[in-house]
Amino acid sequence: MGEFDLIERFFWRPAGQGPRRAVVGNGDDCAVIAPAPGMHLAISTDTLVEGRHFLSTVDPTRLGHKALAVNLSDLAACGAQPLAFTLALTLPHANEAWLAGFAQGLLALADVHDCELIGGDTTAGPLAIGITVMGEVPAGQTLLRSGARAGDDLWISGWPGLARLALEAFRDTLQPALPTDDFDTARRAMECPEPRVALGLALRGVASAAIDVSDGLLGDLAHLLRRSRVGAAVVLDALPVHPVLGQRPLAQQHDCLLAGGDDYELVFTAPATHRARILALSDSLGLPLTRIGAITATLGLQLLQGELDAWPDDDTPPQPVPNRWTSFDHFKS
Ligand code: ADP
């Protein structure tokens, strides 16, 4: 199978079946898309490299899903509606079974979010997957990292920490060992993250700032704080603990929750006046949205233990906890 057969067979939709948005689609020198009037394009790129971002043994269908999911997660963090993506694929060889699985996982998620594969590049080399996604957002409504204000509530979606738990299980570092069912649950979170696109769209006009968690809650929160020039207090006891993570020793729970990585949940801030609205949104999306702290005028990140609602002006405020967690950095670890 040659390069062009491979591209046509696995990555092009039959004419007529495809959408929609590309003015010029797959197969020309450029894809051309027409942004709708009044909309801005939101664009983001993420690369997955074998051995670094995924294990060589991963199921190709899950890998296809994840490669697009991590990119859609960036659109979600900006409140953008997915439109289209390109795929730069570097393959050691053309393994048909692998390609069929990969394309299936990739294109199934693309269909869920109505996000069209409009072009790409295919080369031989060590396995790596680069995706660029494009989304649209009404002018002026993009969710940014820079909008958090002192006094805002701090929220997180879903169940952070499970992906890290699975990674440590693969590395065989967990004491006690993870039971098989729990491993399957954690592994699914690591290999098949669900990008929080619907949440991102619903947070337009509600959240003051947002970021997706790819390198660990505290590390990514620190990016948001820096861009917003504010600090935050995070109350450890308020963090959402998935039942599987809840079975683990407390120190392990905290490691996974705070410095996990690969979560693809959204961390966002919103004025306290939006609390009821955000909880209603959690119900309508069927997605936990948990208030985990508050934005402070004092710079830096404080970790607290105690009751979130006792903060900041109660007689028995939450107590500070030393921060021993750092975020994942490809060039340090
Ligand atoms: P060029 O040499 O002009 O850059 P290529 O030979 O790389 O073009 O690609 C031919 C066509 O196939 C282009 O339209 C390109 O967007 C598309 N394409 C290449 N690789 C992929 C891929 N992995 N997925 C989807 N489309 C692809």
Ligand code: MG
């Ligand atoms: Mg090319």
